[in-house]
């Protein structure tokens with residue numbers, strides 16, 4: 001059963017009340033105006049919910065009592081239900097959130113010195129079918145609502161003692177295939193009334209849906225990470241099948257345009273290191289040529305295996321050699337450390353759980369994200 005495009009509320013709420021977690025600032029202002037109140041109450045509501053974590057209207061002391069009463073009748077603030085909360089030995093932390101209809105998604109917090117990165121999901125499952133990704137094996141179930149996306153940050157911000165300084169949309173799903181909800185949720189992340197994250201601290205990771213990228217450039221200035229994984233179309237067609245629709249000659253210029261001439265910005269290219277597949281010196285050279293003229297940094301991700309996969313990660317020596325080639329050509333290159341392995345929380349292993357959906361293959365009951373060094 002596919003729920004694509006299902007109304008936002010269905011996942012979190014079984015009542016007729018509007019879930020205010022689904023509303024960004026503009027929507028919140030419009031909503032209070034509909035109730036006959038001044039738009040600034042919308043700002044107050046956003047602040048109470050996201051900055052202060054308050055979900056009880058009665059505790060919102062600067063909102064008039066009559067409006068609070070009205071809100072109680074027609075609205076609610078419903079956050080995702082955490083069914084699993086597990087710390088890893090290395091400080092990584094994973095939550096599994098229950099979304100209704102048996103659907104679950106996973107969120108991972110990765111603390112490092114001076115920063116705390118939260119990796120969040122945007123869909124239950126994924127339709128893109130990248131050959132090395134375990135989320136692909138469960139197929140696509142549905143888009144997350146704004147409430148479910150921002151709810152992951154709401155939960156992490158309340159439960160962690162360390163602040164969330166960075167958010168990466170690198171969990172389950174293709175964020176740009178759930179465009180409107182993702183853009184709304186990111187605007188809440190960036191809002192001064194809510195999480196106050198700068199455009200450099202919110203990163204959206206995409207497989208490269210070119211028309212959506214162009215649209216994103218018009219409405220958002222967040223940081224872009226692109227799952228490249230291959231230096232030529234023939235190989236990328238195999239690894240990231242969406243490449244057949246939007247090949248490199250469309251993708252690369254669209255990414256360059258995204259930067260809009262801002263010299264402080266760079267595209268982060270993600271490149272999973274697959275033994276004997278995309279990790280040769282020749283391919284490193286091809287990659288250098290491909291990225292010429294685009295302000296870039298490259299994140300090499302050691303492949304994280306999962307049951308049933310035919311791939312293996314490149315050896316640490318090969319990854320180092322590949323990285324050296326790129327560095328010598330002047331491309332800033334980092335190797336992502338794998339973290340949270342003991343709790344199945346490393347990159348590309350996010351699988352969640354989906355009801356009413358026959359899985360495409362074996363899927364471990366775990367999640368994962370690597371160490372994000374955007």
Ligand code: SAH
Nearest residue numbers: 133170173174205206207227270303304348
């Ligand atoms: N749909 C988005 C987000 C995917 S997850 C995208 O394609 O960018 C974030 C990153 O993890 C992507 O670069 C993805 O290609 C990578 N990834 C997926 N499976 C992996 C695995 N098994 N090992 C390492 N990285 C993986």
